[in-house]
Amino acid sequence: MKWILSLTEAKTCGSQEVGGKARALADLTAAGFPVPRALCLTVAAYGRFVRQTGLRQRIAMELGRKDPGEMRWEELWDASLRIRNLFLTTPWPPGMERRFRQEVEAYFGAKALVVRSSAPCEDSAAASFAGLHESIVNVRGTSALLDAVRKVWASLWSDRALLYRQELKLNVHGSAMAVLIQELACGEKSGVAFSQSPSKPGTLVIESVWGLNQGLVDGDIEPDHWELQRDDLTALRHRPAQREKLLQPIGGQVAAAPLDKWQMGTAPLNAQEVRQVAKLALHLEDFFGNPQDVEWTWQGKHLWLLQSRPVTARQNAGNDDQRGWYLSLHRSMENLQNLRRRLEQEILPGMEAAAAGLSCIPPESLTDSQLAEEIIRRRGILADWEEVYRTECIPMAHGVRLFGEFYNDTLHPADPFEFVHLLENAGMRAVQRNRRWLELAMAIKTDSEIQTDFFKDAKLTGPLQERLEELAEETGLEKNVLRGMLNRMAQTAGFKPAAREPQNAKHLQKEYLARFPQEDRERAAEYLELGRASYRLRDDDNLSLDRIRRQVAAAEGEARRRLALAATSELQALLNPEKTKAGDGRQSGTHWLSSTMEIRVRQLQGQPAGPGVVTAKARVIREASDLTSFQPGEVLVCDAIDPAMTFIVPLASGIVERRGGMLIHGAIIAREYGLPCVTGIANATDIIQNGERVTVDGYLGLIVIHRD
């Protein structure tokens, strides 16, 4: 069966064979619309590739570890990164490759190309996959083309595509896609048009940017915006953009460049060109019989039609479209660099200043009614910062992901998480804090004079006392709690903190850069720098937010203290009844069905998040007070590692966490200390009991509970 088709041949196929996009372009080509020449790799070509290479089964295994419907987004991202890497590192079967080379070289010669997805259910009137799958613009040479096709195939399994298909209840495991290979129409100005505005009936919308329209589609470059009356094409409105840059093909990729001065002051389209685009959009609506969402580009005097698809029901429904959220899961370099600046220069200092401001008002000095007011005020401040944390700090995690994708796309490592090594020792505050803490423990252990003071429970003085106070302030734990832990650490025979020698980050970085040709090194360094900043900031922000939280807790603690002495209605109303004690309603790893039958968890599959294997006693941490019982060498089992917990990490021998993912806080901190870590164990803190012997297999992502 033929699996590479011209658009003329594709016209006789259904969209189940060539995908919605290719099918539409085939019809348009036949009808004489100005569409760039293209070839289509059919759905069967994808099937042949994954069958002949065995990828089909490996994808099934990757997604089979856990029900995809139960995976958190972070876990899906990890799975899709692994799948993407499988595609990138799996060579084309020789027969397919030979055939592919012959056909594309004969058809396109040495022209620059665009590779786009064309999924069978894509671009129907009910669902739009626009932007969920990958398009690769400006591909030069057949080897690059072979790579590009595999990347587009892999995008069938991107986190956002998986989530979206799940939402539409499409069969995740049976997915396949066709691919479109088009000549690159390298326009000087480009854009989109809606023959019918999704929000304003009777109106036609055009948006346009200088250069290629990828920047517009990705939302990186603000377009000029026109609205026209549909019936007579009267211009209703033109909203000029703040024009600064354009995307253009450079080498084998697409990059942003500043606009010339005249372009900044000139709209990409003149009135006549606007009308021409509008006419094209209406013409397309007539042709297909429903409103169209059109992509076009202008090359010299020639207006090219790049693609046309129905304006979807979802676009019409406005806010119901979750696709926007899925699309936001991918952020551009520029977007993240701006976010980084905001985090470093405004948000983290802002959090620190807020906490410092609050700490100037000691709750003990307030009257009851002042204290009540202060609690409300602090909670308000915390709520505001938590919102900032959600909307701005959390998305910074995409910096690590962007670096990881870049690393894998360009270097094709066998291990899809190899890039994580380059992020380690990013200078996180938590690690610096832990270093001081461990130094103190070692000082107590080795200096007999200090030891005597310390163990005698004598009142500490001098530098020792200062360091203890400093640590108490930093961790938010009470001094006697810290002292108790230091005591235990110092008395544990053979205690040695897990802290690794700082690796030579410079050396790793040099090695990494040397793998790129000279002209790409600057870009490679930029991605690494962003990844490292993202890795570090995602940890630091927790510490800053925690400082504000502690100020709220301090005020509430004072209120609680007073209530214990005498009931005051204004304070009483503010404090929720105490949370139900741990253990209530929790299921445990040993679950009795009847008096004579018992269910036990023996081994669970999670995600490998830090390499290594250890078998040791488990310590389940549910709240801060559980920390004090932590013994050096135990396995830390928790729901999610919070800032107050990080300082016991160097005492742990392994980590098990409910939240899943390679790049969550617990996993990051575990790798900083070289600890075996498994994440994504549902109900971890309920299934595992204190004192049980557990094996943490951080290579395979397994935990084993040893009960007999």
Place this chain on the structure above:
Amino acid sequence: MEQNLESNIRQLLANQNCAVLATSENGRPYTSLIAFAASDDLRRLLFVTARATRKFSNLRQQPQVSLLLDNRKNCGEDFRDAMAVTVLGVAGEVPDAEQAERMNLFLERHPLLQEFAASPSCALLEVKVQRYILVSRFQNVMELVFES
């Protein structure tokens, strides 16, 4: 997951006709394929064997046995979809008083074995189950343990 454990085991026992039985001959493992039937409360697995077989004499020596049954289809998806259950228990002949009832249970499940089971040279055996160990999704392992 835990709620499904019992129903997954039930389903496997209901859908598979045969299981691999492991016995031991002076510490040396020995495996055979047997047709079995499970009791409703999952506590017993019944099977019939000729008394002259190796497995029968092994059982007389060492009644501790293990069985394995699974629903693999011999294709790549098995690694994701297949489940296997390992059974630990103690095997012995069904006492005379219970013969008729147990034999009915066995034959309901395996009517084709009527003649074989009726042969005077055969014995009806039962494994008293101590534990089921279910492996699913390649590496998830859950246990259902019966108190003795």
